[in-house]
Amino acid sequence: MEFELLERLPFAGGQEFDATGAYELLLGRLHYAVDPRDPRNAPITDLHLAPTGPDGRIRFAGDLQILKPVDLTRGNRRLFFDWGNRGNKRCLQYFNDAAASNTPLAPEHAGNGFLMRRGYSIVWGAWQGDLLAGNGRVLLDVPKLPGIRGLARAEFIGQEGVNTFPLGVYTSTYAPPAVEGGRATLTRRRYPWDAREEVPQAEWCFGRYETGMGLEVFGRDSIIAPSRTHIHMPAGFRPGWIHELVWEAEAPLVLGLGHAAVRDAVSWLRHAEAPANPLHGAVEKAYGFGRSQTGRAIRDFLYHGFNADTAGRRVFDGLMPHVAGAGRLFTGRFGNLTVPAGQHYEDHDNPADAFPFSYAETTDHLTGRTDAILKRPQTDPLVLHSQSATEYWQRRGSLVHSTTTGEDLPQPDTVRIYHWCSSQHAANPRMGRPARGPFANPENVVATSMLFRALLDALDAWATHGTPPPESRMPRRSDGTALGFEAWRARFPAIPGVALPQSPSRFELFDHGIENGVMTQLPPRLADATGYTVLLPATDADGNDLGGVRAPMVAAPLATYTAWNLRARFHGAGALHEYTGSTIPFPDTEAERLATGDPRPSVQARYGTAEGYVAAIAASAQALVAERLMLEEDVPRCVAAAANWGAPRHEVGL
Template sequence: MNTRVRLSIERQVSFAEGSSFGDTGPYERLTGSAFFELDPNDPANANVVDFALAPRNANGLVEFRADLDILKPVDLARGNGCLLYGVNNRGNKTVVRVFNDAAPDNDPLTLAAAGNGFLMRQGYTVVWSGWQGDLVAGDGLLTIDLPEALENGKPVRGKVRQEFIAEQEDVLWMPLSGAPSIRCYPALDLDTTHATMTVREHERDPRVPVPPDAWAFAEAEMVDGALQVRPSAAACYMKGGFKPGWIYELVYETEGSRVMGLGIVSIRDLVSMLLHDAVDASDAPNPLAGHERAYIYGASLSARVIRQFIYDGYNVDPQGRKVFAAAYPHVSGAGRLFTNARFAQVGRYPRQHEEHQWPSERYPFAYSTTPDAFSDSLDCVMKRPESDPLVVHTHTNTEYWNRHASLGHTSPRTGDDIEFPDAVRVYFLASAQHTSVMPSPDDICQQRSNVMNNGPLMRAVLTMMHRWVTEGTPPPASIVPRRTDGTLVSPEEALAAFPKVPGFPTPASPSRLPLYDYGPGFDQGLVTEHPPQPVPGKEYTVQMPQVDEDGNDLGGLRSPEVMVPVGTHTGWNLRRAGFAEGDLASLAGSFVPFARTRAERETNGDPRRSIEERYASHEEYMRQMAEAVRQLQAAGFLLEEDAERYIEAAKSRDPLNEAAPLAPLTLSKAMPSPSASVR
């Protein structure tokens, strides 16, 4: 076998202060490194761009290493036999945060890091590893050291495009990568006349050239009232500062590209070894030997990793062994990745205003076979039924407005509904935003953020997925808006139905998806058109969920807060004046409460019924909330412990009481009794 994975466990410590998690008992944390040796000539690695240009060791193999982090039961026999691989998001560990309602923590050790303990109480072993090859080590980020592509012993050269958007005043310079945690492609030449800089307020506006003397490859700061500018091949300085919200685009020459496609391959080979082998490549014992199956979870960028992983056929290892029994991608939109490319910028992705032309959204979009709108292709994400995992997929309203989600369940050619494969379930979390715990860009948004907690529905979906694998019990049918029943409509129809609430403007349009020309080498991982050009007359059709009279989504899986609302929840928010006003504010949603009384709403001109017109008393509000909880429990979309959390939160808030805040419910994050288990 020409694939070798060796583990180095450098630290083994107690997790959560030695607390016991129900039947599973206490957990421990193992941290260290995974070392890889892969064969560039192995057919299993044939599509990795520039793999042939990576340096080789004496055995003709390519070497690299990745950070490794594991949370496991001290006694594996007390676990549920499932290895849950959490795809990190830009190096951040998210799977425990999401399912355990825990605070963000890249060094999870304390009891607080366990949150409500859900994954531990269910007996999962959680594994993370570095996969994203352009991250800078620090702040607990998981990294991977990928080899560099060399031509005749020298780093490859080429042009790259960067985009900068300052979301605050007085920003003088920015890293070329856009963020300090991302490794940049350095400028080969600091002469700005050899590069191209443009600026525009909105994505759809014409690009306006920025004169070469108005900016520099440099860092800058004010020291004792004096401006100090230091030349740098890794930074961009704008004289007078960047205009907040405006899009600056830079094209320049660079050198040095890592073999980024190996990042996803490393997930395959690491998990396969942990799942199937008793020892690693050095004959050291596998610390997770004996697990019966593996699952993979990821959200946003990490969910697109999963979709790309499946599409590329990586769910079978070089020995022909299946890797993941099931996969849970959350809020991917219709996208995959553009990481297997020369000069890849892994974390960039298209939204209406930001990074709109980055190529992570491209055909095929759906799990089932569809015809492309602009070619003769017939393709799909899942095309290897013998090795593909079972899939449960969830997304929110944000993914329709800003991430082209409708293309995941409609035909790109006709816009009609399509059916999902038998091995796939997709659930639309109605009226939710991209993530309930995302930092809210309130300084650029017109409305408060929609921080409705998606965790309860997601815990139920994960539980359904586990039973699908272990018991053969299929989850309920997919729940997405449909053209056939009028719950999936054009953006214009959705906006026309949205209530006209003073002070609550709606988007002019969603994020569109033109077909772009990235150059003749695009399919081989080479982008040569900077910026890419839209192909005239070719744009994919995106559609939106229809809304009810309150502006809340139809056609999806509604949480109790949407079934018994105190306001309008959306997956979109608009940028305020001074920050490209009116464009969608990245992935933020909105929450706008109802008026308390009929008199208040009539005074304000609000067409939505007031709180008092919906709920005659706190008891009536509680009755409706209890019925909503009962319905979701009966359908399998709410676990008992989360049903109790909703009831407890609703009891503590009387929406008729003017002293009670009208906001998404704050659900208890406390750990339930040790017996709370749904295994």
């Protein structure tokens, strides 16, 4: 391992963070050497095909960036690794309520300063080997394998006026062997479960639309330029339709090296005595965080045994996968790590979900196979798995803590699972007014970032002092808070004008024809007509979730907050929209409630005045503090956000 320091920059204008003092940002590159003969690297698909040096090792390099106390002796001797969603830095955004940035230097990038006040050394190490440069993303350069061909797949949702798509979004795509010819098929379908209709070859090509030079008086010239990284349809893609391209690609990347990169980088920072190690002697514990894609990366990292370094030592003491649902990653041949996990409509067939789904050992009733994500007690870390309500609707979240037939599954003593009731997948900590898009309702506005801070403190106390964190809080069959769809629908209130999702029977999982990390057939076929049992959180009379942690906005609501939102007409009407939830406001007054026939009590009847609402938020926040699910410092933040009926997130017109 060799670290190349490229730049050292002051953070937040030299701001002092309590006893920790000032921070600095180090930008550098870490050079890796991996032994393909080491059995700990065996899970990496195609590693044996990568070129080696004279010592038999495979070399590659990636960005390593560290935000640390200028004086390490004033830090807390804790390394906090942010997996970096698609190369983007996320932990400051979600733990500090900071403005998002991939070059965090300004005071607004410190947010409320939580991680700095605690004294963490924050590390961003590149792990995703198929990213393109841009926007300051951290990048990993892994070997390609020239001469190897196989099937690749990409999906495009048609948009009005769009006739060219890249084969990947800021991703290094796998080009077809030739611009024209070769094996390639384009199909389209209205809904994911509809039969595919093939688009004739004459109607599309590998190419891109470009506007050329020309005088305005004569109009501008345009051309269709051949491109091995774009698909073009002169007549345009049908708006809202799912278009799927399957083609023969060449030169796959050895994507599984991303897991080895995280393992080796964190181990080196913890243990290397080399002067080049920026954290030498300053790491007693290591924790990690990933959300969505990188939450899945954490689960895959654990499943394949990468939390043991090449010397057999534990890498991370504790990990926090968030909104990963029941998924992991496909790092096999011609995988695309940027593609979102399979949803109800978008990327429905992405192989993001594969048994085992749970940290606990269980048996797949379809295959008879028994397995678990955690199965190496000597090196497995403590795990705090959190998920929004969206994961139950879109990401098969119940399978994290249930059997494949839907029964409650006890988790290992080293695991806690927390359902954040009635919240949506993204839950932007700095959201203003809710967005409106090609979906039926305003998006979900529930704020949950205060839960991150409390859980990190709980994880540190668990790893350091053995103090157990709060018990798991998730929907369970045994107490009636986990339901099948029909039972859920029977309980949800009949809100005037609100359409409900249809049966999620489309949540069946697929046999993707993957053997030894290689996709052998596309499109996928159903594994079994019955599939796996996926459960949903039960709701109260307002339609808000039970069976989990209720953030203050859910405990003292101004609306029904759902994890689902329906796609609008011409955009796949009736199907669920991406990871978007809904905010369905309560009637403001009793007069409005009676006029509309709304079964939910009005805002007026619940709180009386704006001050009454603020008092209810304060009480719910204090209750979470008593349960160690929120920090005392966040109570005044919640109270301040509740002023004027929680505007601008809510529009209350009393």
